Amino acid sequence: MSTLGKALAITRKDILSEARSKEIVFSALIFAILVIIIFNFAFGADQTSMTLVAPGILWVTFTFAGVLSLNRSFVAEKEENCLEGLMIAPMPREVIYIGKGLGSLLFMVVIEIIALPIFTVLFNVSALSLPVIVITLLATIGFAAVGTLFSALAVNTKARDMVLPILFLPVVVPVIISAVKATSLALTGSGWSDLGSWLAILGAFDVIFMVVSFWVFPFIVEE
Amino acid sequence: MEQNVFRKYWLAVLGVVLILVALWMVFLYVPTVTQDGHPFAQRIFYFHVPVDWVAFLSFFIVFIASIAYLRTRDRKWDNIAHSSAELGIIFTSLMLLTGMIWARPAWGVYWVWDPRLTTALVLWFIYVAYLLVRSYAGEEVRGARFAAVLGIVGFIDVPIVALAIVLWRTQHPAPLVFEGGLDGKMMATLMVSLAAFTCLFASLLRVRFSLRKAEYLLRSIEQE
Numbered sequence: 001m002s003t004l005g006k007a008l009a010i011t012r013k014d015i016l017s018e019a020r021s022k023e024i025v026f027s028a029l030i031f032a033i034l035v036i037i038i039f040n041f042a043f044g045a046d047q048t049s050m051t052l053v054a055p056g057i058l059w060v061t062f063t064f065a066g067v068l069s070l071n072r073s074f075v076a077e078k079e080e081n082c083l084e085g086l087m088i089a090p091m092p093r094e095v096i097y098i099g100k101g102l103g104s105l106l107f108m109v110v111i112e113i114i115a116l117p118i119f120t121v122l123f124n125v126s127a128l129s130l131p132v133i134v135i136t137l138l139a140t141i142g143f144a145a146v147g148t149l150f151s152a153l154a155v156n157t158k159a160r161d162m163v164l165p166i167l168f169l170p171v172v173v174p175v176i177i178s179a180v181k182a183t184s185l186a187l188t189g190s191g192w193s194d195l196g197s198w199l200a201i202l203g204a205f206d207v208i209f210m211v212v213s214f215w216v217f218p219f220i221v222e223e
Numbered sequence: 224m225e226q227n228v229f230r231k232y233w234l235a236v237l238g239v240v241l242i243l244v245a246l247w248m249v250f251l252y253v254p255t256v257t258q259d260g261h262p263f264a265q266r267i268f269y270f271h272v273p274v275d276w277v278a279f280l281s282f283f284i285v286f287i288a289s290i291a292y293l294r295t296r297d298r299k300w301d302n303i304a305h306s307s308a309e310l311g312i313i314f315t316s317l318m319l320l321t322g323m324i325w326a327r328p329a330w331g332v333y334w335v336w337d338p339r340l341t342t343a344l345v346l347w348f349i350y351v352a353y354l355l356v357r358s359y360a361g362e363e364v365r366g367a368r369f370a371a372v373l374g375i376v377g378f379i380d381v382p383i384v385a386l387a388i389v390l391w392r393t394q395h396p397a398p399l400v401f402e403g404g405l406d407g408k409m410m411a412t413l414m415v416s417l418a419a420f421t422c423l424f425a426s427l428l429r430v431r432f433s434l435r436k437a438e439y440l441l442r443s444i445e446q447e
Contacts, residue, residue, distance in 0.1 A: 146376070153369050153373075156360070156365065157359040158360075162359075163359055166355060167352050170348040170377075170380075171349065171380050173380075173387070174383045177387045181390070198390070201390075204383065205383050212375065212376060219368055219371070220368070220369065
């Protein structure tokens with residue numbers, strides 16, 4: 001089996017187990033919609049202020065839903081001692097990172113695919129455009145790249161639910177800034193050329209953190 | 224014995240002397256630059272910039288020592304990284320505080336969500352997380368490993384954070400130093416102050432390092 005094949009086998013295992021339990025996607029999705037609704041109460045419903053705060057609301061929602069689903073990523077492995085099984089499998093540890101990362105990315109994308117139309121309807125903004133989708137995808141890759149690394153770290157600590165957000169949020173600040181700014185531009189109808197520099201930062205973040213996390217991941221799952 | 228004491232404390236002594244010289248230069252030697260009607264506010268610059276430099280230096284040391292620790296698993300490197308991170312947080316806090324003290328008379332507010340200020344704040348949070356991870360990890364060796372990973376990831380994040388926030392309009396004064404905007408006396412004062420804070424940092428790092436080494440030793444004796 002090739003390296004990618006092994007990684008995809010791990011992803012497939014996660015998808016199968018998620019398809020049966022629906023634990024991550026369902027709960028994170030309900031959470032995301034609740035956050036959107038709560039923000040609606042917080043900022044009032046008049047249209048001009050909504051257009052102004054909508055990108056921020058969208059990304060706070062996606063960030064928190066992302067933390068929630070990433071947190072679950074390694075919990076099941078730890079609780080049932082599956083991580084040990086993965087570690088004695090004849091493959092480099094980096095493969096676990098790729099496999100788990102792809103799984104987390106997929107779950108977050110599914111949550112976003114359902115949450116974006118709901119957001120569009122509730123906030124009356126045109127969030128279902130190609131630029132917004134590209135921004136969302138790039139930002140989510142960044143979340144998964146960093147989040148999978150920190151999720152594996154957090155699961156081996158005492159206060160695991162607290163550790164992930166404390167590590168994850170400051171590191172993904174550039175992703176959140178770029179995503180909010182780019183979404184705000186996209187929602188007000190700016191073209192691709194205006195989004196360029198923000199998309200470049202998102203892309204650079206994704207590539208750098210995929211490489212770095214890939215390199216340091218084996219140090220996290222050593223025991 | 225005497226020579227030993229000298230070798231142990233020469234950095235601290237040099238630091239104290241340089242800080243006294245720097246104080247004299249900052250308050251008596253350097254020409255007054257009146258800024259928005261505040262003749263004295265600008266003088267904090269000679270503390271603020273060296274503190275920034277030391278904060279950055281300490282996180283760079285964390286980065287290098289973290290890589291060295293993961294490669295060699297020598298506890299010495301972890302000790303350096305840990306001690307340097309603690310000092311880095313102190314100096315980042317000082318950087319934020321001195322910045323705020325200056326911002327109040329200069330900008331009229333203590334805080335603005337400006338690129339450099341925001342980057343400094345994010346940096347502060349990353350290295351607080353670095354220390355938290357150690358205490359949450361349970362075992363010491365595991366904590367060292369996790370912290371080393373965060374020391375690497377966090378440092379690599381800094382330029383991207385800075386880049387992202389710089390795309391906003393910046394309110395922080397541009398670094399005058401590199402544009403030759405400082406006259407001779409101001410430059411000299413800044414240099415002395417930089418040297419003073421670097422000595423202070425180096426001697427603090429050394430003290431913290433040997434303190435932690437003694438703690439390890441004590442613990443291993445207790446376990447026997």
